Amino acid sequence: MDENIAIGRAQKLLKDAGIKAAPVDVETLAVFLDFKVSRVELPDTEAGSTFIKRGQKHILVNENDSPLRQRFTILHEIAHHVLELPSKHGDKVPADELERFTGRHPEEILCDVFAAECLAPWALIQPMAEDKEFTLEHLGELAEHFQASRSCIASRFAQASDGHLAFVVAEDGVVKYSIVSKALREARVWITKGIPLPQNSAAAKAYKAGISGPHEADIEGTDWSSSDNARRFACYEQATYHAPTRQTQSILNFEELDQRPVSNGYRAKHDDDDLLEELDGRPGWSKYR
Ligand SMILES: [Zn+2]
DSSP, X not given: OOHHHHHHHHHHHHHHTTOOSSSOOHHHHXXXXXXXXXXXXXXXXXXXXXXEETTEEEEEEETTSOHHHHHHHHHHHHHHHHTXXXXXXXXXXXXXXXXXXXXXXXXXXXXXXXXXXXXXOHHHHHHHHHHSOOSHHHHHHHHHHHTOOHHHHHHHHHHHOSSSEEEEEEETTEEEEEEEOHHHHHTTOOOOTTOBOOTXXXXXXXHHXXXXXXXXXXXXXXXXXXXXXXXXXXXXXXXXXXXXGXXXXXXXXXXXXXXXXXXXXXXXXXXXXXXXXXXXXXXXXGOOO
């Protein structure tokens, strides 16, 4: 099974259950599939569990988790059922696993993909990804709208946008997950899993500082990508660091650099342009569409 199948099944489930608006009613989906959902006290290390008792399918969710987390846990469990992927974590979902990448089975990641499609369905997020800028602020608004985590929304946004952008998650300073938008992929720029965070990146600085919170950086496309085509781009990054999981999330907006041939006359004019633009406090290339 690949991600497209997982996504297709999620879309079919939403359609069959008649769900068309955000925030997606996760309980309705569970009931539609004959699950009984109960919020109960579970150890901190456990996000949820699922089992069948006297013919009734149950999902238990840790009542101490945030409502967003509970929504994701329920959908992750539903995914195991719909995708018919046996759980690699037994009946219980460990709290430190969901939406993380280190040491996880591909089946578990597919279940997260399914959950993300349910939380931020393509048909709903795609028009918003065209309208809105890829910034922490707007991702925060969308996370609220969809009642999903910011990382879930950022992935979906990058998939749906027609801009040059990417979303990168690193753990312990190493890139674990990256999604580049279609336009960036078509420009033949990619970000490889397993590489250390670029030294000048906001994420690397955030990780070294070890303090949760937002950081930003203006760097080169080639800092993020080993692709020759990355030379055509500069990159504006907003990053956040989450100390408990040692995870950084980077929101990358790539701006295509001017491709015109460099002559002396043109060069002088170009430098003037840069100076003029800097007066309003933004580097020329980082202006948003
Ligand atoms: Zn699982």
